[in-house]
Amino acid sequence: MSEYLNFKTKFESRVSIHDKRKTSGHFANTPGLPESLKKADNVVYMAAGRPFETLFPFKEINVEYRDNPGKLGVKEASFSSKNNDSNKAFTIPMYKENEEESDIATSFQYQVSKGAPNLLLKTRKIIESLNKPGYEGWDTVLTSGSSDSMNKTFALLVDEETTVFCEEFTYPNVFHNCYYYGGKATPLKMNVTDNKEEQGIDIDYLQDLLENFEQLFPERKQKKCVLYTICTGHNPTALTESFAKRKLIYDLCLKHNVFIIEDDPYGYLQLPKFDKNKPFNNPYENGSITLEIFKKDLLVPSYLTLDTEGIVLRLETFSKVVCPGMRLGFIVSNLFFIDRLANINHLTNRYPSGGSMSFLNNFLNTVSENYKTETKEIVNTDIQWSDGWVDWCMKIACEYTHRRNALFKAIYETDANKKKLFSLLEPSCGMFASIVINLKPKYYISNKAKVNSKQDKINKIKRAMDYLFCCMLEAGTVVILGYKMTLSKDFSMERATFMRITFAKASSEEQFVKGAKGLSDGIETFFDEYMTEKERWNLPLTGLEGM
Amino acid sequence: MSEYLNFKTKFESRVSIHDKRKTSGHFANTPGLPESLKKADNVVYMAAGRPFETLFPFKEINVEYRDNPGKLGVKEASFSSKNNDSNKAFTIPMYKENEEESDIATSFQYQVSKGAPNLLLKTRKIIESLNKPGYEGWDTVLTSGSSDSMNKTFALLVDEETTVFCEEFTYPNVFHNCYYYGGKATPLKMNVTDNKEEQGIDIDYLQDLLENFEQLFPERKQKKCVLYTICTGHNPTALTESFAKRKLIYDLCLKHNVFIIEDDPYGYLQLPKFDKNKPFNNPYENGSITLEIFKKDLLVPSYLTLDTEGIVLRLETFSKVVCPGMRLGFIVSNLFFIDRLANINHLTNRYPSGGSMSFLNNFLNTVSENYKTETKEIVNTDIQWSDGWVDWCMKIACEYTHRRNALFKAIYETDANKKKLFSLLEPSCGMFASIVINLKPKYYISNKAKVNSKQDKINKIKRAMDYLFCCMLEAGTVVILGYKMTLSKDFSMERATFMRITFAKASSEEQFVKGAKGLSDGIETFFDEYMTEKERWNLPLTGLEGM
The missing domain is CATH 3.40.640.10 (Type I PLP-dependent aspartate aminotransferase-like (Major domain))
Incomplete structure (x- = not known):
């Protein structure tokens, strides 16, 4: 308790204005009862509006689970408990036998x-x-x-x-x-x-x-x-x-x-x-x-x-x-x-x-x-x-490593990688990776002036990345452009020449190969067409509207 | 859509200041794509960080359910699916067969x-x-x-x-x-x-x-x-x-x-x-x-x-x-x-x-x-x-009616009811009822002056209800005092001479009888002791502190 009070003293002034407004306890609390009051044994609680647990429609829940996460590309047969005795399961019983366990009577009731x-x-x-x-x-x-x-x-x-x-x-x-x-x-x-x-x-x-x-x-x-x-x-x-x-x-x-x-x-x-x-x-x-x-x-x-x-x-x-x-x-x-x-x-x-x-x-x-x-x-x-x-x-993590391996192998084998049109930043953790596009300076430095305005540069990078997004969509791969996850394009666009990809959501290795190909084809098309007479979409100078 | 816009026009100015601040859409949205862009068939989504569903540990869930809610006082045997073929169950399968059904692959994934x-x-x-x-x-x-x-x-x-x-x-x-x-x-x-x-x-x-x-x-x-x-x-x-x-x-x-x-x-x-x-x-x-x-x-x-x-x-x-x-x-x-x-x-x-x-x-x-x-x-x-x-x-509702019946029967049979020490307000709906205490005027009108101050009256009613709460606790029943659920004691205390009781949470009819007895005994003790030399708890003039 003294540690609680320590932190309260130290940090109370730092909580938000709205949080400070909530001070009182729960209405069912009864602080300040007389010390000499002797509460009856086995009190009947007619206070809280908690439905009695046999009014809940659920009696027992059996959850069949995986010992190991499913492997990439391994199609699981439709699962049926009736035909397979080796399936592992755990139960949420109506009433638990010890406090370690969760049961229906407690879990589906109001809780603290x-x-x-x-x-x-x-x-x-x-x-x-x-x-x-x-x-x-x-x-x-x-x-x-x-x-x-x-x-x-x-x-x-x-x-x-x-x-x-x-x-x-x-x-x-x-x-x-x-x-x-x-x-x-x-x-x-x-x-x-x-x-x-x-x-x-x-x-x-x-x-x-x-x-x-x-x-x-x-x-x-x-x-x-x-x-x-x-x-x-x-x-x-x-x-x-x-x-x-x-x-x-x-x-x-x-x-x-x-x-x-x-x-x-x-x-x-x-x-x-x-x-x-x-x-x-x-x-x-x-x-x-x-x-x-x-x-x-x-x-x-x-x-x-x-x-x-x-x-x-x-x-x-x-x-x-x-x-x-x-x-x-x-x-x-x-x-x-x-x-x-x-x-x-x-x-x-x-x-x-x-x-x-x-x-x-x-x-x-x-x-x-x-x-x-x-x-x-x-x-x-x-x-x-x-x-x-x-x-x-x-x-x-093992399965994510395998997924990462499948995707990275596919990406490194693409033509766009061999042509060094991008760099893949290898993550040590998580489900994402960044692909940094090696944008040519002419895409964001004006030809007319050596030093162009910052806003001009921002617009040009955004327009280039938007064009690239369109090329990839056409080639069959959807990514998240880095600039879509920035607080301020003004502040960050020069460092936003990357896209976020994930290896979390694919059903097979073939999906990764196909995704990598779409990515590579899109990037190649972009380098081929962008800022040439081959541009097929007449994007505004500030890139796509609404993006 | 026009109905949406109608309401937007009509009510936009009425949303809160903080709600107005959130205007932009989801970062994965891509509005404004060129009309001539032809998205590939079977696009590979490398965008959202959604774990593939075979990475979830759950394969199938079987829920044994009640056709009818449990009856008051009927103790259910510990439930086991193995021993009882007549139990009814529904399933959350890994993959659903139609859109009406919920499955694990969708339900345990990110949703809209x-x-x-x-x-x-x-x-x-x-x-x-x-x-x-x-x-x-x-x-x-x-x-x-x-x-x-x-x-x-x-x-x-x-x-x-x-x-x-x-x-x-x-x-x-x-x-x-x-x-x-x-x-x-x-x-x-x-x-x-x-x-x-x-x-x-x-x-x-x-x-x-x-x-x-x-x-x-x-x-x-x-x-x-x-x-x-x-x-x-x-x-x-x-x-x-x-x-x-x-x-x-x-x-x-x-x-x-x-x-x-x-x-x-x-x-x-x-x-x-x-x-x-x-x-x-x-x-x-x-x-x-x-x-x-x-x-x-x-x-x-x-x-x-x-x-x-x-x-x-x-x-x-x-x-x-x-x-x-x-x-x-x-x-x-x-x-x-x-x-x-x-x-x-x-x-x-x-x-x-x-x-x-x-x-x-x-x-x-x-x-x-x-x-x-x-x-x-x-x-x-x-x-x-x-x-x-x-x-x-x-x-x-049928089961709540039965519970209401059991509690009301028990309450009407109590001595305190026969002595007309309270009125029970019968609800037409819900899980609560109000018991209005027939407080004697001497409990809240000062003896010394015919017209006492409003604050004095508020304090006296609160003190009386707090004393009553103590009596009931001693007699074995916990209720919620009406004044604990009011925005302003100043405004409402004169109408707060009631308590809230519930018939939701009791395991048997005996519990209701016992609860009603505690209630009645408490009320009787209160009328017996309060404002006499028999008062056992020396409550402050404003009632219990912290309540």
């Missing part, structure tokens, strides 16, 4: 704002095992996925006095949320490069912004700042910031009273280096990535591990390693922030779907039990609860 | 912001069949339950210029949400009475507020108003407004440009009149309430049915008729508002849990199919899709 206690405990174990914060007095709260977490952390910290720094290329809901709560979004220059030490936020740029904030933004009366960052498998560039760089950024933020919202949806999808000579080499498959190696060498530690002051809010989600439709994620932060975030849960969607929580909780129990059973036969070591979960994440 | 199309269509059918709006150009959007709907409708309509009118007694999240978005909450005087024509909002009071708004609230620069109302089985009083009254309120709101947020979580739980002579009489059980009678005579039509101008937003939820833990509800309103609300979904929790949506959708398919099969054998009439759903609601 922080989310189901048994699942909440598991999220704490995951953090304890993989990214333990550098202070006591932290906690977790469940949310309906990382979009929900983002919205709620912004609701907590952002108002009209707040500046939100974010990577210049980012998921657009970041700035939409910032504007929604009245904040000022300010882009941070990124190094979109293959260099592992350099990639990500440009530190000098950030330092300059923070040290000269008052001069740079005289109209912003307060230096009340938040950094929103996807530092691992960044969306859209797929880059990952080194731990050394995270240390520098944390120190800068601490010095300048900046809270860090670390969004990490992709972090468990660790991708070993692609081997051009053995494109289908997959270290997960040949056993050279052990659980220990995965945890200690592959995962880049979270900002949480550096955090001694409780300034970090880490957002995790189960969308990419289990499935997005469940809508489940969680936030890790200091006790005071977690309490306020649970309060925001109560005010909005109450708590995540109990059905989803029961599925995830009992699935996590299952993978943990399975892992214990399997590994005990091999080695007799201390197995942490979370190891079963990490093992599942590794299986998913 | 409005929610799963097949379930969305069902919500429209429910509205079309039971509460068809009086205009064209309406639609529905799925949400994560009515708390989520409330938050989102307030986010849409409430900012610092907005006045929110609400029943003086209401669910406290109503005013918390109002304050969160900067609005001014203003209580409406209620008639807490048994009189069916009078009960609910005091019309004269509302009319006076609206007609003299500028004089009454000179500090509110704008007359920009929203009415939030639970007009059917109101929480906490359990009262229902007559259709005649709804007409008057709608006309007043239309005249004064007031939007109506009609929250209706309890409406399907229709309770036939309690018969003191035959307390366990249940018209649902003896077949005297047919589906047609339920739809036409019992359900009080929504404000939607009166709405010709698109000013109503109706919130429905599946929490009370299916189960709360699913977190599923929907909003009905004009096309423009629905589009903005889907946009808020996208910015916050994206869409409701796909797992929950698949459960509900396939359950609704099942009850509809079962109903068709059963009724075809009896009569050969046109059956609407929604009739199976209404039939399920009637089964739930």
Whole structure:
């Protein structure tokens, strides 16, 4: 409790104007009862409007699950429990036998704002095992996925006095949320490069912004700042910031009273280096990535591990390693922030779907039990609860590695690659990669003047990328243009000569080959036609309207 | 589309300041492509980061369900699919066979912001069949339950210029949400009475507020108003407004440009009149309430049915008729508002849990199919899709009627009732009832002066109700005091001499008897001790602190 009060004292003034307005507790709370009052045993609760559980239509749920994620291109037969005794299943029973388990009576009932206690405990174990914060007095709260977490952390910290720094290329809901709560979004220059030490936020740029904030933004009366960052498998560039760089950024933020919202949806999808000579080499498959190696060498530690002051809010989600439709994620932060975030849960969607929580909780129990059973036969070591979960994440990462291999092999074999019309930035993590187009200078430097205006250059790059998009669409491949995920075209267009591609959603290797061919054909057509008399679409000087 | 534009033109200026800030579309949209561009057939989508469905751990889900809700006090044996072939089940398969069905591949994937199309269509059918709006150009959007709907409708309509009118007694999240978005909450005087024509909002009071708004609230620069109302089985009083009254309120709101947020979580739980002579009489059980009678005579039509101008937003939820833990509800309103609300979904929790949506959708398919099969054998009439759903609601209402009967019988048999220490206000709908305590005037009128100050009276009523709460807790029953669900004690305490009780959450008839006894004993002790030398708790003059 004293740690809660510590953080409350330290950070209460920093919560948003709207969040400050919600102060009172739940109407069913009854603080201040006389000490001498002797409550009866077995009290009858006629208070809360909770339907009795036998009024729910569901009696028992059986979930047949995969031990291993499905392989690329392996078509699964329509599944039927009746014909296959070897299928594995877990159950959500009507009434549970222990607190570890989720049941229908509890999960489909009203629940507390922080989310189901048994699942909440598991999220704490995951953090304890993989990214333990550098202070006591932290906690977790469940949310309906990382979009929900983002919205709620912004609701907590952002108002009209707040500046939100974010990577210049980012998921657009970041700035939409910032504007929604009245904040000022300010882009941070990124190094979109293959260099592992350099990639990500440009530190000098950030330092300059923070040290000269008052001069740079005289109209912003307060230096009340938040950094929103996807530092691992960044969306859209797929880059990952080194731990050394995270240390520098944390120190800068601490010095300048900046809270860090670390969004990490992709972090468990660790991708070993692609081997051009053995494109289908997959270290997960040949056993050279052990659980220990995965945890200690592959995962880049979270900002949480550096955090001694409780300034970090880490957002995790189960969308990419289990499935997005469940809508489940969680936030890790200091006790005071977690309490306020649970309060925001109560005010909005109450708590995540109990059905989803029961599925995830009992699935996590299952993978943990399975892992214990399997590994005990091999080695007799201390197995942490979370190891079963990490093992599942590794299986998913293995499959993403295979998908990455299939796509990269196909891309490197294309004609456009052989002609060096683009560079592929290889990610170490996630489900995306960036393709940087080697735009010719004539596409963005005016012929008439050596130095053309900045706006002119921006327009020209945008027009070129839009033309390229059209060529690829015609050739049969849809990508996301980098500039579509930027806060400010003015600020970022010179670095937005890339596109985001994904290896998440394809049903077969042939799809990747076809996608890569469309990409290559589109790029070739672009270089062939653009700025020549062969241009077939008369795009406006500022590129496509509405894009 | 023209209807959408009509509503946009009419209501665009009325959305909140923060909602106005979100204007752009999704980054993956590509408007403005050249007309001559010929998109390839079978395009490969390398755009959205959607995990391929065989990466999800779930392969097939079997849900064993109840044909009929469980009966009060009937203990269900632990359920096992292995031992009982007569159990009924529905399935969420990996891949669906038709669009009506929900499957894992779609439901556990990312979905559109409005929610799963097949379930969305069902919500429209429910509205079309039971509460068809009086205009064209309406639609529905799925949400994560009515708390989520409330938050989102307030986010849409409430900012610092907005006045929110609400029943003086209401669910406290109503005013918390109002304050969160900067609005001014203003209580409406209620008639807490048994009189069916009078009960609910005091019309004269509302009319006076609206007609003299500028004089009454000179500090509110704008007359920009929203009415939030639970007009059917109101929480906490359990009262229902007559259709005649709804007409008057709608006309007043239309005249004064007031939007109506009609929250209706309890409406399907229709309770036939309690018969003191035959307390366990249940018209649902003896077949005297047919589906047609339920739809036409019992359900009080929504404000939607009166709405010709698109000013109503109706919130429905599946929490009370299916189960709360699913977190599923929907909003009905004009096309423009629905589009903005889907946009808020996208910015916050994206869409409701796909797992929950698949459960509900396939359950609704099942009850509809079962109903068709059963009724075809009896009569050969046109059956609407929604009739199976209404039939399920009637089964739930039947069980609530039985629970109401058990509790009311027990309450009427208590000593405190025989001594006329309270009146029970019988609800026609919902899961709550109000018990109005017949407080003696000496408890709230000062002995010393004939006319005491208003604050003195408020303090005295609060202190009396708090003492009563303690007595009941000691006697073994927990209730919600009416004043704990009021926007302003100053405004409402004179009408807050009641408590809210529920018959939703009890496992047996004995629980109701025990609860009623605790209630009666507590009330008797209160009348026995309060304001005498027998007072055992020395409560402060303003009642319990923190309450």
